[in-house]
Amino acid sequence: MNEFVEQFLLESRELVAQATDDLMALEENPGDRERLDGAFRAFHTLKGAAGIVEFAAMSRTLHAAEDILAKLRASHEPVASMVLDECLTCLDLTSRWLDHMQASGEMPPAADIEADDMITRLVSSMDIGEGEKGVALPANNDWLDRLRGAAGGHFPEAVSAVRYLPDPDAFFQGDDPLLVIASLPQLLTVELALSNRTVSLENMNTFRCDLEILALTKAPAAEIRSALLTVAEKAEIRELTAASVSTVAEDYLTQATSVLKAQVVLLRDSGFEGLLGRLSSAGRTAVNALHYLGSNEAITKVELATSAAQAQRNVEPLIVAIERALESKTKADSQPIISPAPIVAPRALRIDMNRIDALVKLAGELIIVKNAIGHAAKRMQGNEDLATVKSILRDQHALFDRLASELQGAVLRIRVLPLRTVFRRFPRLVREIAGSVNKTVRLITEGEDTEADATIVDALFEPLLHVLRNAVDHGIEASERRISIGKPSMGTLILRGRRVAENVRIEIEDDGGGIDVDRVRAVASARGVASEEALAAMADGEIIDLIFAAGFSTAETVTDLSGRGVGMDSVRTAVERLGGSVTLQSEPGKGTVVSLILPFSLMMTRVMTVEVVGQVFGLPLDSVVETTIVNRDMIVAIGSGRAFILRDRTIPLLDLAETLGLARVPQRELPAKIVVVTAAGQIGGIEVDRLGERLDVMLKPMEGLLGSMRGVAGTTLLGDGRVLVVLDVQEMFR
Amino acid sequence: MSDYSKKRVLVIDDAALVRTYYRSALEARGFVVEEALNGLEGLEKVLLQAFDLAIVDVNMPQMDGITFLHTLRSKELPISGIPVLVTSTESGMQDMAAARRAGANYYLVKPIKQETLAEYAAIFCGAAR
Numbered sequence: 001m002n003e004f005v006e007q008f009l010l011e012s013r014e015l016v017a018q019a020t021d022d023l024m025a026l027e028e029n030p031g032d033r034e035r036l037d038g039a040f041r042a043f044h045t046l047k048g049a050a051g052i053v054e055f056a057a058m059s060r061t062l063h064a065a066e067d068i069l070a071k072l073r074a075s076h077e078p079v080a081s082m083v084l085d086e087c088l089t090c091l092d093l094t095s096r097w098l099d100h101m102q103a104s105g106e107m108p109p110a111a112d113i114e115a116d117d118m119i120t121r122l123v124s125s126m127d128i129g130e131g132e133k134g135v136a137l138p139a140n141n142d143w144l145d146r147l148r149g150a151a152g153g154h155f156p157e158a159v160s161a162v163r164y165l166p167d168p169d170a171f172f173q174g175d176d177p178l179l180v181i182a183s184l185p186q187l188l189t190v191e192l193a194l195s196n197r198t199v200s201l202e203n204m205n206t207f208r209c210d211l212e213i214l215a216l217t218k219a220p221a222a223e224i225r226s227a228l229l230t231v232a233e234k235a236e237i238r239e240l241t242a243a244s245v246s247t248v249a250e251d252y253l254t255q256a257t258s259v260l261k262a263q264v265v266l267l268r269d270s271g272f273e274g275l276l277g278r279l280s281s282a283g284r285t286a287v288n289a290l291h292y293l294g295s296n297e298a299i300t301k302v303e304l305a306t307s308a309a310q311a312q313r314n315v316e317p318l319i320v321a322i323e324r325a326l327e328s329k330t331k332a333d334s335q336p337i338i339s340p341a342p343i344v345a346p347r348a349l350r351i352d353m354n355r356i357d358a359l360v361k362l363a364g365e366l367i368i369v370k371n372a373i374g375h376a377a378k379r380m381q382g383n384e385d386l387a388t389v390k391s392i393l394r395d396q397h398a399l400f401d402r403l404a405s406e407l408q409g410a411v412l413r414i415r416v417l418p419l420r421t422v423f424r425r426f427p428r429l430v431r432e433i434a435g436s437v438n439k440t441v442r443l444i445t446e447g448e449d450t451e452a453d454a455t456i457v458d459a460l461f462e463p464l465l466h467v468l469r470n471a472v473d474h475g476i477e478a479s480e481r482r483i484s485i486g487k488p489s490m491g492t493l494i495l496r497g498r499r500v501a502e503n504v505r506i507e508i509e510d511d512g513g514g515i516d517v518d519r520v521r522a523v524a525s526a527r528g529v530a531s532e533e534a535l536a537a538m539a540d541g542e543i544i545d546l547i548f549a550a551g552f553s554t555a556e557t558v559t560d561l562s563g564r565g566v567g568m569d570s571v572r573t574a575v576e577r578l579g580g581s582v583t584l585q586s587e588p589g590k591g592t593v594v595s596l597i598l599p600f601s602l603m604m605t606r607v608m609t610v611e612v613v614g615q616v617f618g619l620p621l622d623s624v625v626e627t628t629i630v631n632r633d634m635i636v637a638i639g640s641g642r643a644f645i646l647r648d649r650t651i652p653l654l655d656l657a658e659t660l661g662l663a664r665v666p667q668r669e670l671p672a673k674i675v676v677v678t679a680a681g682q683i684g685g686i687e688v689d690r691l692g693e694r695l696d697v698m699l700k701p702m703e704g705l706l707g708s709m710r711g712v713a714g715t716t717l718l719g720d721g722r723v724l725v726v727l728d729v730q731e732m733f734r
Numbered sequence: 735m736s737d738y739s740k741k742r743v744l745v746i747d748d749a750a751l752v753r754t755y756y757r758s759a760l761e762a763r764g765f766v767v768e769e770a771l772n773g774l775e776g777l778e779k780v781l782l783q784a785f786d787l788a789i790v791d792v793n794m795p796q797m798d799g800i801t802f803l804h805t806l807r808s809k810e811l812p813i814s815g816i817p818v819l820v821t822s823t824e825s826g827m828q829d830m831a832a833a834r835r836a837g838a839n840y841y842l843v844k845p846i847k848q849e850t851l852a853e854y855a856a857i858f859c860g861a862a863r
Contacts, residue, residue, distance in 0.1 A: 274837055277808070
């Protein structure tokens with residue numbers, strides 16, 4: 001991993017998103033050349049980025065995809081959806097790799113195997129898409145590593161590596177691939193392998209040349225290129241520059257020589273177009289390369305030859321001068337090169353310049369207020385009339401108040417992301433989900449520009465996916481049914497985001513069958529979610545709300561999609577953990593709207609206060625599920641602990657006073673007041689003396705000597721100046 | 735280490751990561767680095783400022799590296815005589831030949847290590863070692 005990984009991750013995600021957008025658009029309109037070009041470029045840039053962080057598996061996978069897109073660009077035919085699917089899968093794989101790198105800071109361990117699979121899929125998708133026409137050569141950037149491995153470090157003097165894939169019909173064309181390789185200048189070693197993995201001894205066709213020939217030579221790449229001119233399109237040549245560190249200095253001398261030689265090749269290849277520029281640039285390059293090599297006496301000759309060539313508009317004088325310089329090149333100058341110290345890139349975050357400007361402006365205004373308050377203090381010392389000072393202070397306080405809240409808003413806005421970052425993953429997932437249950441559904445996204453705290457946006461993927469899955473699986477009817485009731489055969493899902501005051505509201509609307517209240521009622525009764533009497537008394541809205549109850553799932557058969565043992569209750573839990581809420585409206589036959597209402601920012605923590613032995617403590621509200629009052633006889637001793645029954649579930653119970661080591665008189669006569677919390681996915685109860693209020697607080701983590709104190713999430717100041725200790729619920733149940 | 739403080743290199747690549755990567759390699763060696771996002775921007779830059787070397791990517795939006803080279807070489811001297819190092823992920827012979835025909839002075843296959851790039855820039859800018 002190198003110092004560019006952070007920027008790599010940032011940019012790669014943008015590129016993946018961009019490529020996904022383009023591919024999705026291509027799917028809608030397979031003839032859109034612009035989108036095809038865009039996708040191609042995004043893959044290309046991604047591949048380049050992978051190269052910079054030395055992520056070989058990603059690089060070759062993307063190379064394979066890029067090859068396919070390049071072919072499509074050249075073919076001028078509409079793009080087959082099969083090919084698009086594989087390219088999208090390739091992007092998914094890339095995303096997962098990026099996730100892994102971001103989470104662990106390491107390259108994904110299985111990337112090589114995954115890359116092999118992906119490349120095979122990509123190549124075969126193209127075969128099917130194109131019929132018999134073009135069989136893509138497996139994109140292989142790892143041959144260099146294989147060659148190095150086979151050579152076992154025996155040839156540190158190697159300058160170039162060659163990969164040559166002879167035409168399968170080479171033998172019939174009178175070619176002798178091995179002779180071609182054997183004729184390479186300064187050949188060091190040759191490795192042979194099968195180019196077609198499916199060939200085995202049983203099915204081998206001895207007249208086909210299924211060979212991959214790898215070779216190392218001491219000659220520079222330019223020389224190899226000219227030796228392989230007849231089979232140019234079948235050969236790949238690499239200069240082994242940075243690979244052999246021990247011979248860096250030697251290598252660079254060789255490279256300077258090879259730059260010189262390249263100028264000769266360039267000049268030989270020159271037509272009349274841009275001749276003067278070519279002459280001048282080749283001359284300058286040659287002079288500089290000679291400088292680098294320390295061949296000072298040749299410099300003047302090349303300079304003279306350059307001006308002569310320009311005057312005559314003829315490349316020959318310069319070619320001759322460079323070739324002479326090459327011949328007389330001295331080898332005495334091999335001072336080792338000290339490689340530059342690595343540069344540490346600063347940790348960076350991309351922020352819209354306007355947001356920074358807003359901060360700067362606010363900072364400036366705050367300084368002015370500070371000065372005004374200082375001024376007022378001085379006047380007070382100077383025995384100024386108190387009334388004047390009072391009015392100054394009151395005005396400045398009002399100003400300060402406004403600026404402070406603006407500053408808070410501006411700081412929060414730095415942490416926001418548009419919903420697009422999560423929304424754009426869905427059109428394709430919805431299509432796949434719909435395909436797997438034989439429905440056709442289109443997803444329309446609206447309000448992607450709506451912003452929310454990055455933490456919230458990141459955490460929205462799972463719950464949204466769940467709701468969308470439910471909508472496709474249970475909401476939207478099968479095509480035949482839709483047609484029979486006069487709806488368009490294709491179902492429509494709308495994923496909509498918008499800002500409502502301090503909240504972000506996300507709606508998932510479907511035009512399906514709506515929720516069957518009677519069925520919900522029946523299922524709720526059968527699963528014991530509520531008693532028959534209670535159900536009978538409930539209004540339709542309340543019944544629908546039962547969908548969110550734990551242990552409820554209306555799907556009668558467990559499908560691959562929604563029936564994974566989690567129902568809408570998991571959505572509610574996830575959203576509530578983010579400080580939000582979920583509501584649902586449904587109209588039979590028309591459809592369902594699920595609304596997720598989320599706070600705009602997460603900087604404020606919501607706590608619930610509780611009292612025990614006269615002391616007040618806070619519990620983070622996002623871990624509080626509910627509060628309940630339980631009769632003592634419902635609490636039973638289990639082993640050394642206690643538990644109580646809540647809606648047929650046995651829930652472990654802690655006594656807060658006992659846990660905190662506070663002494664108190666047991667209150668056996670009153671019912672127990674219990675806060676039900678979730679900790680690490682488990683439900684638990686905490687018995688307290690008194691339930692308090694909900695507060696929005698800025699939580700301050702424990703610092704310094706108290707930093708290592710366990711069981712405390714942080715502290716905050718209450719309105720009356722008391723310190724409120726907010727407890728870490730997870731830790732209490734450990 | 736030689737001083738390249740007066741040597742000016744123009745990096746033309748659409749990928750910000752690549753530009754940053756090259757820039758940090760080159761600046762560490764004392765080169766002055768200018769950036770352009772595509773061939774068109776690259777042309778604007780060379781028309782306004784003098785450069786000792788241009789490092790050009792092939793595949794770019796708006797104007798690719800090969801078109802940039804063609805256009806550059808057809809300009810008047812001294813602009814047309816700027817040495818150009820073409821970098822690309824394509825290692826096929828056709829791509830190199832296309833770059834050479836367009837007037838590239840050298841061709842490097844990406845990915846290129848920082849020290850390699852810096853050393854090539856040193857060769858092209860010609861300070862004695």
